[in-house]
Amino acid sequence: MKKIISAALLLMLLLMTGCGALTGSDSATGDTTASGSATDVADDEEFSQQVFAMDTYMTVTAYGPHGEEAVDQATAEIERLDSLFSVGDENSDISKVNAAGGGTVSSDTAYLIARSGELYDMTGGLFDISVYPLMDLWGFTTLNYQVPDEASLADALALVDGSAVNVDEETGEVSFDIEGMEIDLGGIAKGYTSGRIMEIFEDCGVESGLVSLGGNVQLYGSKTDGSDWRIAIQNPDADEDYIAVVETSDKAIITSGGYERYFEEDGVVYHHIVDPTTGYPADSGLQSVSIVSADGTLADGLSTALFIMGLDDAIAFYQAHSQAFDIILYTDDGELYVSEGIADCVSSPLGLDIQVVSAE
Numbered sequence: 518m519k520k521i522i523s524a525a526l527l528l529m530l531l532l533m534t535g536c537g538a539l540t541g542s543d544s545a546t547g548d549t550t551a552s553g554s555a556t557d558v559a560d561d562e563e564f565s566q567q568v569f570a571m572d573t574y575m576t577v578t579a580y581g582p583h584g585e586e587a588v589d590q591a592t593a594e595i596e597r598l599d600s601l602f603s604v605g606d607e608n609s610d611i612s613k614v615n616a617a618g619g620g621t622v623s624s625d626t627a628y629l630i631a632r633s634g635e636l637y638d639m640t641g642g643l644f645d646i647s648v649y650p651l652m653d654l655w656g657f658t659t660l661n662y663q664v665p666d667e668a669s670l671a672d673a674l675a676l677v678d679g680s681a682v683n684v685d686e687e688t689g690e691v692s693f694d695i696e697g698m699e700i701d702l703g704g705i706a707k708g709y710t711s712g713r714i715m716e717i718f719e720d721c722g723v724e725s726g727l728v729s730l731g732g733n734v735q736l737y738g739s740k741t742d743g744s745d746w747r748i749a750i751q752n753p754d755a756d757e758d759y760i761a762v763v764e765t766s767d768k769a770i771i772t773s774g775g776y777e778r779y780f781e782e783d784g785v786v787y788h789h790i791v792d793p794t795t796g797y798p799a800d801s802g803l804q805s806v807s808i809v810s811a812d813g814t815l816a817d818g819l820s821t822a823l824f825i826m827g828l829d830d831a832i833a834f835y836q837a838h839s840q841a842f843d844i845i846l847y848t849d850d851g852e853l854y855v856s857e858g859i860a861d862c863v864s865s866p867l868g869l870d871i872q873v874v875s876a877e
Contacts, residue, residue, distance in 0.1 A: 560724070561741035564588045570599040571707055573731035579718060580725040580741050587721035591714045591728065598713065601626050602706045604649065604658065615649070615699040619692040622684075629702055629709050630684040630691060632814055636705070637679035640822040640834070645679040645793040649701035655798075657789045658701075662780035664787065670796045677793050708771055708817025711735035715813070732772045735813045739766040745862070750845060751776075752867065753804040760805070760847050760869060761855070764862045769813035773820035774805035774847075792825050801827035802849050809859055810842035828854070832874050839876035846874075 564584035567576045575595055579587040601623055603609045610622040622630070636644040649658070650673040656662035665673070681694035707730040714728045718737045726737040727746065736746050745764040752758035753776040763770060775788030775798065792799040806824040808816035819842060823831040828848055835844045835856055845863065846854040853869040860873045 566592045568592050568595055570595050571602070571703070571710070571730065573707075575728065575730045577714060577728045578726055579721075579723045579737075581723060583721045583723050584726070587718050587723045587726065590717045590721065594713055594717060595710055595730075598625060598706065598710050602629070602702045604701050604703070611700060611702060614691045618696065619690070621689045622691055624686075624689065625709075626702075627684050627686045627689045627691070629705060629814075630682065630700070631686050632709075633702065633705055633818070634679065634682065634684070636815075636818040636822070639838075640819070640826075642679060642793060643825045644704065644818045644822040645677060646700045646702055646704065647677050647679050647682055647698050648704075648791055648793045649699040650676045650697075651791050651793070651796050652701065652789070653699075655787065655789075655791065656780070657778060657791075662782070662787070664782050664785075665796075674796045677796075679793075704821045705814060705818045707731060707733045708735075708769060708813035708815070710813075711769055712813040732774075732777065733769065733813065733817065734771075735769040736766055749866070750805070750807050750847075753847065759866050760853060761807075761845055761871075762864050762866060763807075763809060763845065763859060765809065765859065768809050768811055769816045770807060770809050771813065771816040771820045772805055772807040773824045775799075775824075776804065790821060790824050799825040801825055803828060803831070803846060804849055805845075805847045806831065807845035808842050809845070812841070816842060835874065836876060844874065 560581045563578060563580055565576060565578040566588050567574060577588050577591045600606060601610045604611055606612055610626040614620045614622060633646045652658050654665045654669060654673045676695055676698040678695060682700060683692045711728050711730055711733055715735060715737050718726050724738050725741045728735050734748055740746055745766050747762055747764050748770045749759040749762045750772055752760045753774050773790060775790055778789040779786050788798045790799050801824060803824055806820050808820045810816040823834060826834060828846060831846060843856040843859040853865060854872045854874050855863045856874045857876055863871060865871060
């Protein structure tokens with residue numbers, strides 16, 4: 518069986534065995550289910566559903582006797598978490614604390630705010646959930662794009678400080694030290710969600726499965742034949758090409774790039790990955806950053822932060838934390854950098870020279 522599952526960023530999942538050349542595949546669209554009891558479902562029988570949440574189409578796929586149960590629970594969990602984290606839903610946890618300047622949130626939201634604070638500290642403030650006023654000012658939340666004037670930018674920047682977000686995980690109490698600040702978990706919520714789906718797969722007894730959430734893919738186990746999954750990462754310069762293919766199992770592969778959302782004004786392109794230290798879209802010399810890790814939440818947050826850092830700082834950051842994740846960095850100059858932990862599992866369909874980044 519050959520198959521591609523497409524995500525919104527065209528980060529493609531390619532199902533094939535072992536290392537070797539990339540081959541063509543059929544597209545997977547819509548919801549797919551199969552009938553039969555757990556006693557007569559084959560180990561490689563596929564169950565799949567698609568759902569629109571967190572502003573993207575998501576596809577959940579599981580195989581085997583418990584696949585249907587796992588997929589149903591996973592899609593319900595996606596919808597539940599979306600209702601907690603969405604900044605567009607006035608009844609969500611995030612919208613309520615933004616409107617009130619604080620309040621009590623669910624355990625999932627409290628955990629994710631706390632985890633965001635850890636990533637804020639870890640990245641020197643480059644992963645910052647309080648960047649929402651900047652995103653709103655540029656129009657990335659409303660699609661009413663604009664290049665802000667310096668006075669408006671300064672006002673928004675005054676509200677951005679991840680260290681001013683307080684949360685008590687035990688009580689769920691959230692407060693802000695700066696009046697008028699607002700938060701958005703969009704830079705980390707999909708990674709957390711994919712991790713929760715992996716837990717559901719484990720609880721249901723699934724042996725093989727995956728979830729594709731926009732630019733995020735997280736894998737549960739290996740493929741049904743025991744081989745690694747193959748994940749292809751989009752070429753930012755051409756939708757139909759892929760800069761790299763990574764073979765792995767039991768990992769999240771999460772990509773951030775300026776080509777995902779952007780607008781053009783007076784011949785200048787402005788993308789949605791805003792540097793919280795300047796208020797402007799990051800001009801780091803990187804076109805895309807992919808993080809490979811067993812921790813989807815970590816991978817999601819770091820893909821944004823390392824994009825803002827730029828090549829040299831991203832490599833240094835990886836070397837300081839190489840036990841937690843691997844990297845695939847693609848520069849404005851068309852150079853491909855891959856950390857040594859996955860270098861043997863990465864190839865380039867475009868024939869790009871892969872520069873291996875040492876862990877030391």
